[in-house]
Amino acid sequence: MVEMTPEQLRLLRDVLQQACGFVLRDDLKFVAERRLAPRLEALGLRDFGTYQRYLRFDPRRKEELELALDLLLPRETYFFREPTQLTTFVDEVVPRLVQDAVGRTLHVWSAGCSSGEEPYTLSMLMGDHPLLQGWDLDLLGTDLSQKALLAARHAEYGPSALRATSDAQRARFFEPAEHGRVRVTRAVRERVRFGWLNLIDAEGARLLPMMDVIFCRNVLIYFDTETRRRVVQLFSERLREGGYLLLGHSENLFSLSTRFELVQLSGDLVYRKPRTT
Ligand SMILES: C[S@@+](CC[C@H](N)C(=O)[O-])C[C@H]1O[C@@H](n2cnc3c(N)ncnc32)[C@H](O)[C@@H]1O
Structure with a gap:
């Protein structure tokens, strides 16, 4: 070699x-x-x-x-990854979003979504959330890899993607596909759209709607400090005041940004863009 x-x-x-x-x-x-x-x-x-x-x-x-x-680029991902954070999202972040909302639409962005497991997980959790029945959920997954996005749109997965999925979740959100694989149900798929976006391209990201929540998990760790700063700055521009930023568990904003406040919820720590009024 x-x-x-x-x-x-x-x-x-x-x-x-x-x-x-x-x-x-x-x-x-x-x-x-x-x-x-x-x-x-x-x-x-x-x-x-x-x-x-x-x-x-x-x-x-x-x-x-x-x-x-x-x-x-590492594309490792799976459904229901980092369950403690997801429970905090469902039990503590969503009720706050509902309380703060002006209309009945929520925009959620999975930035660096790889083959789609993360935004589909959010679609499953939010679609079944009792407080969000009748709401319009706009879930966006973006990634740099066309290959990953193709897989995301296809929405068919093998056993390794389901390693943290319970039998009940499997029965509720997936249907059988060929060769022992499964496909995400239509209802879950329909709430998610995918797009190509390089996170270091701030111009491209300005076309996105203002977000209520941004998930960017296990992406920043692969960047240098300067790139992390730029990407976090972009998130602060795309997030509405009072909106939440959820990072992976090995990631934080320490020495990267002062534009977010750290909020201690009972299950986890999350970042929020402060309100100015
Ligand atoms: C390890 S995966 C994380 C997937 C998912 N967020 C999770 O936590 O399970 C990292 C993803 O970030 C994407 N990525 C890396 N650099 C990127 C960039 N500059 N813009 C957009 N996506 C990027 C990769 O293509 C990959 O799919």
Whole structure:
């Protein structure tokens, strides 16, 4: 297998970081060598020096960058991930949103939704929520990976995506599909729409509606500090006053932003955009 020199790793990291904020850490060198080897072969390139130049200068660089990111970005996700936070959302955040709401519509954004398990989980929980019956739920899932979005729209999953799903949830929200897989029911699917969005593209995100809640879990950890700051700034622009930001459990806003207040609920800590009036 072709090896990557430290300099080639640094140059490749720069290209990827500029494209989407993802930091290709030194310890991922072997993973990158293995996953990108078929791309070098397909393009007839002899080493990673020529590959990173291809990603910068070739007329087909955009397509290749998309392929490289698909091979390198972690997309790990599953239904009902981080259940304590989800319980807090259902029992404590939703009642506050209902109380604060002006109309009967809620906009919820799953930023970095991967193959859709997170926004579909929110659709399942919110669709069954007693306080939200008769409400208009607008759930948006966005991601950088077209491959992930294709899988999300297809909504068919294997056992690993359901490893935290109970039998009752499985019976309620999924129907059998081919080859032992399951498909999310139509009612759950219909509340969710998906779109391509690079979180470091603030302009693209300005087309989104103002959100009541943003879930961005297990995404910021892969970014450098400056990118995290920019993305969190974007969230603060897209969130209405009094709206909530829910991060993954290993993520926080410490030294990233002062635009959010930390709210201690009985089950968990969440961030909220303060009201100015
Ligand atoms: C580990 S998954 C997290 C999925 C889900 N939020 C969860 O917690 O289960 C991270 C996702 O973030 C996406 N991602 C990484 N960088 C991104 C960027 N700059 N813009 C949009 N999505 C990005 C990846 O494609 C991947 O699908």
